[in-house]
Amino acid sequence: MTVASRQGGEAEQAQVPLSALEHYTYCPRQCGLILLEDSFADDAATVRGTLLHQRVDTPGNRGRGTVRTLHALPVWHDGHGLTGICDTVELHADGTVLPVEHKSGRYHPGGPADVQVAAQAMCLEYMFKQPVTTAAIYSGTDRRRHIVTVNEALRTRVLDATNAVRNLLSHNHTLPPPVADSRCRRCSMATDCMPKLLAGTHRYQQALHDLYLLDDTQDIDE
Amino acid sequence: MTTELLNTLYVQTQGTDLRLEQDTLRIHLPDTPGRRTLPLRRLDGIVVYGHINLSTELITRCAQDKRPVTWMSRGGRYLARLDGAARSNVLLRHAQHQRHDDTGARLGIARNLVAGKIRNSRWILLRAARDAAPARREHARKAAEDLAAAIDKLSAAESIDVVMGIEGQAARNYFAALPHILSTATDLPPFTHRNRRPPTDPVNAALSFTYGLLRSLVHGALEQVGLDPYLGFLHGLRPGKPALALDLMEEFRPVLADRFVLTQFNRRQLRASHFDHLSGGAVSLTEDGRKELIGAWQEWKTQTWEHPIAGREVPAGLLPVVQARILARHLRGELPGYLPWTAS
Ligand code: SF4
Numbered sequence: 031m032t033v034a035s036r037q038g039g040e041a042e043q044a045q046v047p048l049s050a051l052e053h054y055t056y057c058p059r060q061c062g063l064i065l066l067e068d069s070f071a072d073d074a075a076t077v078r079g080t081l082l083h084q085r086v087d088t089p090g091n092r093g094r095g096t097v098r099t100l101h102a103l104p105v106w107h108d109g110h111g112l113t114g115i116c117d118t119v120e121l122h123a124d125g126t127v128l129p130v131e132h133k134s135g136r137y138h139p140g141g142p143a144d145v146q147v148a149a150q151a152m153c154l155e156y157m158f159k160q161p162v163t164t165a166a167i168y169s170g171t172d173r174r175r176h177i178v179t180v181n182e183a184l185r186t187r188v189l190d191a192t193n194a195v196r197n198l199l200s201h202n203h204t205l206p207p208p209v210a211d212s213r214c215r216r217c218s219m220a221t222d223c224m225p226k227l228l229a230g231t232h233r234y235q236q237a238l239h240d241l242y243l244l245d246d247t248q249d250i251d252e
Numbered sequence: 253m254t255t256e257l258l259n260t261l262y263v264q265t266q267g268t269d270l271r272l273e274q275d276t277l278r279i280h281l282p283d284t285p286g287r288r289t290l291p292l293r294r295l296d297g298i299v300v301y302g303h304i305n306l307s308t309e310l311i312t313r314c315a316q317d318k319r320p321v322t323w324m325s326r327g328g329r330y331l332a333r334l335d336g337a338a339r340s341n342v343l344l345r346h347a348q349h350q351r352h353d354d355t356g357a358r359l360g361i362a363r364n365l366v367a368g369k370i371r372n373s374r375w376i377l378l379r380a381a382r383d384a385a386p387a388r389r390e391h392a393r394k395a396a397e398d399l400a401a402a403i404d405k406l407s408a409a410e411s412i413d414v415v416m417g418i419e420g421q422a423a424r425n426y427f428a429a430l431p432h433i434l435s436t437a438t439d440l441p442p443f444t445h446r447n448r449r450p451p452t453d454p455v456n457a458a459l460s461f462t463y464g465l466l467r468s469l470v471h472g473a474l475e476q477v478g479l480d481p482y483l484g485f486l487h488g489l490r491p492g493k494p495a496l497a498l499d500l501m502e503e504f505r506p507v508l509a510d511r512f513v514l515t516q517f518n519r520r521q522l523r524a525s526h527f528d529h530l531s532g533g534a535v536s537l538t539e540d541g542r543k544e545l546i547g548a549w550q551e552w553k554t555q556t557w558e559h560p561i562a563g564r565e566v567p568a569g570l571l572p573v574v575q576a577r578i579l580a581r582h583l584r585g586e587l588p589g590y591l592p593w594t595a596s
Binding site: 066067203204205221222224226227228231233234235237238241242244 | 344478563578
């Protein structure tokens with residue numbers, strides 16, 4: 031049944047992929063390019079990320095017998111319309127459920143990865159019907175875990191990002207403008223995105239105009 | 253950039269067998285003992301000419317990895333292309349269709365495409381005129397003036413038909429001047445005008461073959477960016493013809509293809525022995541001739557060109573991708589017009 035044919039019922043909301051929250055938090059346009067333009071550049075960082083994901087047995091927890099580690103666990107939250115896959119979820123003997131997200135790079139406190147892993151925690155809460163107030167990010171660069179507290183402020187960030195992504199997907203198909211700052215240097219979408227070109231529209235406008243002007247002296251003598 | 257390499261494998265020895273062996277490509281040449289292998293990850297595309305066998309495993313693997321496979325006829329005519337799980341980019345394609353239906357927008361793009369082509373044709377003539385003997389220089393300069401006038405007229409063109417007309421006249425002026433800047437070996441019959449289907453002299457045969465190489469490059473660039481290669485602005489809708497690929501080829505023809513061919517002849521890389529004269533008058537490249545041209549093309553693609561708008565040097569082989577992206581950004585309403593690449 032399509033959404034439109036339902037009457038009076040709650041219209042089904044577009045599902046938001048967990049990974050999109052991270053992209054959106056990094057740069058809204060990056061998220062737009064990935065979701066709206068199917069463009070996903072497999073740059074070195076993501077390739078390394080994939081390799082890393084293939085062996086995410088978190089160091090330090092193996093063989094203790096008290097922790098069960100689940101890999102590539104599908105998770106979701108019907109209320110918020112979130113869905114995705116957790117790299118690793120640890121089920122501890124005391125009942126604690128701990129999502130651990132693996133990142134090949136450095137950990138940036140308060141950054142996009144926090145939002146992503148907090149969203150995972152919220153999905154796990156929904157599925158296991160118990161509070162999940164702690165999550166972890168394992169950084170490949172320094173090879174250690176960074177604990178993230180899933181507090182109210184972070185939850186609000188998750189929900190705001192979820193709404194923004196849903197808006198991008200369902201109503202507003204225009205791409206968010208480029209941030210055109212230092213983020214672009216580490217961004218795998220930069221070749222598709224062309225932040226500099228878009229930022230310098232005046233120059234571009236001029237070049238469009240100049241297309242029909244010829245400067246012969248320059249052409250011949252340079 | 254790991255996604256943008258320039259390693260295309262061109263296979264044209266008839267009867268060659270290509271198979272997948274784990275992560276490598278195994279090449280069996282007929283009548284040649286032993287086999288060659290290539291790590292698949294070093295290849296970003298495979299182009300085969302004529303009767304070449306590819307195993308199903310190899311084809312599906314290429315589809316999976318989004319490594320395009322292009323089939324050309326033995327003589328270099330484009331036949332088909334496989335691009336794996338398509339980057340459908342439906343919003344971009346939708347925008348492409350909408351712009352196509354908008355007469356003003358369509359005219360704007362078509363006009364700029366042609367302006368790019370004429371500017372680049374003119375650039376070739378002026379470059380050649382610089383170091384030509386006086387008599388030849390006059391011919392080249394005269395044609396360059398005609399092209400300047402064409403650009404002027406173009407800026408006021410109010411319909412696609414007018415744009416097409418200006419383009420046709422400019423092409424005639426340009427090709428009429430080309431023989432004057434071409435120094436073929438004396439044992440070659442002269443190049444007098446552009447002809448095709450089939451070409452009847454060596455220069456035209458080489459041009460046709462090279463346009464095939466360029467077309468596959470441009471077609472691939474459009475696919476990569478997610479544009480529909482069959483919906484053109486200048487060439488409109490032409491059943492069975494990749495009109496947008498033909499559109500985007502225009503600005504690249506003079507510099508990437510014509511100049512490439514001129515260079516091969518001027519340097520005597522292409523010689524009379526590289527051509528077959530068929531009864532009836534058609535002329536085609538021999539297998540050796542094609543080999544020569546493909547080898548030179550591979551190198552040509554790595555040569556970098558200044559891209560004034562991207563603000564960096566871009567290898568010839570990637571210029572079509574950069575331009576396809578600029579077109580995509582314009583179609584999505586992010587850039588105020590399509591700006592072709594012009595040589596400088
Ligand atoms: S290149 Fe910059 S603006 Fe574009 S998506 Fe990446 S971070 Fe955002």
